[in-house]
Amino acid sequence: MYSVADLKKGLKITLDGDPYLVVAFDFVKPGKGQALYRTKMRNMINGTLLDRTYRSGESFEPASLEERQMEYLYKEGEHYTFMDQQTYEQIVMEESAMGDAKNYLLENLKVDVMIFGEKAIGISLPNFVNLRVTETEQWAKGDTSGNDSKPATVETGYVLRVPPFIEEGELIVIDTRTGEYSTRVKG
Amino acid sequence: MKIAALKLRAQVVKSIRDFFWERGFLEVETPLLIPANAPEEYINPVIALPSHQLQTSPEICMKRLLSRGYDRIFQISHCWRSDERGSRHLSEFTMLEWYRSDSDYYTLMDDCKDLLQFVASRCLPDKRLFIHNTIEIDPFAPWKLFTVEEAFSRFTHTKVWDTLRNEAYEEILTSNIEPALAKYKTPVILMDYPKELASLARTKPDNIELAERFELYVGGLELANGFSELIDPVEQRFRFEEANRIRHKNGEAILPLPEPFLKTLADMPPSAGIALGVDRLVMLTAGVDSIDEIVAFTPEEL
Numbered sequence: 001m002y003s004v005a006d007l008k009k010g011l012k013i014t015l016d017g018d019p020y021l022v023v024a025f026d027f028v029k030p031g032k033g034q035a036l037y038r039t040k041m042r043n044m045i046n047g048t049l050l051d052r053t054y055r056s057g058e059s060f061e062p063a064s065l066e067e068r069q070m071e072y073l074y075k076e077g078e079h080y081t082f083m084d085q086q087t088y089e090q091i092v093m094e095e096s097a098m099g100d101a102k103n104y105l106l107e108n109l110k111v112d113v114m115i116f117g118e119k120a121i122g123i124s125l126p127n128f129v130n131l132r133v134t135e136t137e138q139w140a141k142g143d144t145s146g147n148d149s150k151p152a153t154v155e156t157g158y159v160l161r162v163p164p165f166i167e168e169g170e171l172i173v174i175d176t177r178t179g180e181y182s183t184r185v186k187g
Numbered sequence: 188m189k190i191a192a193l194k195l196r197a198q199v200v201k202s203i204r205d206f207f208w209e210r211g212f213l214e215v216e217t218p219l220l221i222p223a224n225a226p227e228e229y230i231n232p233v234i235a236l237p238s239h240q241l242q243t244s245p246e247i248c249m250k251r252l253l254s255r256g257y258d259r260i261f262q263i264s265h266c267w268r269s270d271e272r273g274s275r276h277l278s279e280f281t282m283l284e285w286y287r288s289d290s291d292y293y294t295l296m297d298d299c300k301d302l303l304q305f306v307a308s309r310c311l312p313d314k315r316l317f318i319h320n321t322i323e324i325d326p327f328a329p330w331k332l333f334t335v336e337e338a339f340s341r342f343t344h345t346k347v348w349d350t351l352r353n354e355a356y357e358e359i360l361t362s363n364i365e366p367a368l369a370k371y372k373t374p375v376i377l378m379d380y381p382k383e384l385a386s387l388a389r390t391k392p393d394n395i396e397l398a399e400r401f402e403l404y405v406g407g408l409e410l411a412n413g414f415s416e417l418i419d420p421v422e423q424r425f426r427f428e429e430a431n432r433i434r435h436k437n438g439e440a441i442l443p444l445p446e447p448f449l450k451t452l453a454d455m456p457p458s459a460g461i462a463l464g465v466d467r468l469v470m471l472t473a474g475v476d477s478i479d480e481i482v483a484f485t486p487e488e489l
Contacts, residue, residue, distance in 0.1 A: 005270045027273025030365070031402055031412045032384050033357040034229045035271070053358065056229075056270075057438065 002060040004037045012044070012063040015052075019044040019063035019116045044114075045097065045121050063116060067124075070113045072105050080105065082113055082120065093120040103158035104129045104176050125176045130185055131155055132171050139164040149181075192481045195310065196469045200263060202309040203283055203465070206302055207261040212285060215260050217248030225387060226430045226442035231269040233278075241267040244462055245284050246387070247448045250416065253288050253458050254451040261285035263465060274477045275408065278486060281465040286416075290459040292388075292399045295413040296376060298461070299403050300330060303374060310472050318474030319406025324372055326405075331375040338377055342367040347381060356384075369407025377402045386426045388414035403463075405471050413461030420452040 002013060011022045024040035037054040044063070070082040070091065078095040080102070091113065095102060101111075101123050109129065114122040136152035149161040154172070162181045166172060171185040207214065224232050224243045232240040242248075245262050252260055266282045287294055303326040308314045316323040339347045343363045350356040368375045378401035382390055385398035399415035417423050424444065431441045469481040479485045 027271065027276055028357075028361045029229075029271060029273075029276060030357050030360045031409055032227065032229070032386075033360065034354075036357055036361060 002062055004035075004054045004056055004058050004060075006060075007037050007039060007054070012065060013041075014061040014063045015041070015050075019065060019121065020050065023049070044116070045119075066115045067112045068115060069110060072107060072109045072111060074107060075105075082111070082123075085110075091115070091120050093123070097121055098123065100179060101125055101176075103156055103179065104131065104174065105156060106131065127175065127177060128173050128182060129176055130171050130173055131158070133162070133166060133168055136162065136166060136168055138167070189480070189483065192469075192473055192475070193483060195473050196481055198310050199306060199469050199472050200281075200465065202306050203263065203302070203468075205309075206305045207285060210259075212259040212261045213257060215249065215252060215257075215262050216264070217245050217252070217262065218242075219265065221247065221445075223247070223443040223445040223448075225445060225448075226427050226434070227386065228430050228433045228437075231439065232442070233267040233269050243268050244282060246460065246462070247445045249284055249286055250455060250458070250460065251448055251451055253286055253416075253456065254454040258288040259286070272486065274479070275467065275470075277466065277478055277482065280478075283463045283465050283468075284460060286458055286460040288456040288458045291415040291457070292378070292401055292413055292459050295459050295461045296378075296401060296403075299374075299376075299411060299413070299463075300326070302463075303405070306468065306472065317405055317471040319408050319471055320369060320476055322369060322372065322406045324374060324406045324471070326374055328373040330373050331371050333375070333377055334379040335377055335381070336379070338364050338368075351381060351383060365404070365407050365409070368404045374410075375404045377404065385414055386430055387417055387423070389417045389419075408467055408471065409464075410467050410471070411461055411463035413459065416455065416458045416460055418452055418455045418457060420449050423452055424449055 007022060007025055009022055009025050013020055020041040021044055022039050023042050026038045027035065028038060029035040035056050039052050041050045041052065043050065068084055070084050073081045073083050080093045080095065080098060081090055082093065083090045104125055112124045113120050131154040133152045134155050137150055148163065150164055151159055152162040152166060153159050160179060160181055162172060166184060173182040173185060175182045219242050220235055220239045221242055222239055224240055225247055230243050232243050235241050244266055245264050249260060249262060263281065263283050265279055267279050269278065271278050307317065307326050315327060316325055335347050339345065343359055345359060350359045379391065379397045380400045382396055382398045385400035388398040388400040391397045391399055401413055402409055403411040427444050435441055466478050466481060470478060473481055475481060
């Protein structure tokens, strides 16, 4: 259990059954009065922000979050299935909790899955992933339109801008933090 | 680097000293390690030894000096209050207290005005304006004065007595009243607090529900708390025991009473005393909104 005196930015607690991250915190104490602890918290599942004020004596359940390295297996409807490589235990994650990560998920990719209780609530990807271009227009040599990029679709269905010289079938490196093209994989 | 802030801090402390020296106050040093503070409902002393606490305020010893006949004294000293840490709080902080015998809280209000004007003219680049949360506050313009009851009726939809009953006093004060006071471009004084909120202050001669206590706000920042001292030892002991009763109810430790203080309180002339947060005065002078910016080390850096 945490007490209000433990509250600080970055603390993760459980509230009404959901994990929350404390994103802002201030201690207020009017002269001779009781201390108030004002917090702003973000729901780690749906991202909503919450303002709460606490008083001395209140306590909190820590959010028992666990990060496990897992392998992405397959998608069925809106459910993504991951497997723990040590225990072979499988866990299913809803598309709504995936955020942008679904743009980069290829079968057998190893990711860190954040687990709250029994529930997968987020994944962190490697900073860079390699994905093959499945569709992009041919670059006409001598094109003078001045465009220095063009749209391309990769094997996960994600569409991004790539340099004109990238061709269909090429493997490119994407920065998962920005979603942008980084470089191409030669060979 | 904090060198500019620390230079300014030294300048503010020096001008406080000059102010009181020039006015004939005696600068005193009283022990920081004491057997008992004045027990308060919501202040937890640091227990430094099995038999001793660090002072939460120098008030106990300074009032004993009044009982011994000293008439105008001041002290700048460190105080400790457990678990108080925020953008305006440090567990260890610097307090200025001054006391006058044969005076009441009105004299202290005048002192506050003179002191802030003195510090402003000595330490501020334009010799005039304090800054808090981008609001400029002019200590030379006429100060605003509200009773606590007026402030509640003007800035809230509730009465102070109701908020005390509903345990909503702190919430309303900090979310409705202090933000309203922050809009004034002069210092603001809130005066005449419910007796429950002033355990060491005397009540008003014409209303025993109210105490002669005031708070000084600059830019919405609570800077000083002063009052006409209670000098009735029986009443004072009762209020200390009441504070301990509330502490017990809230699951807080019962605190020892400062017996020698209670014993000599009967010898104390009618007096007035006030505590002012030096760190916060430096914040206003530097125009910064976090106490971290004007101390050499924050607790987290130790």
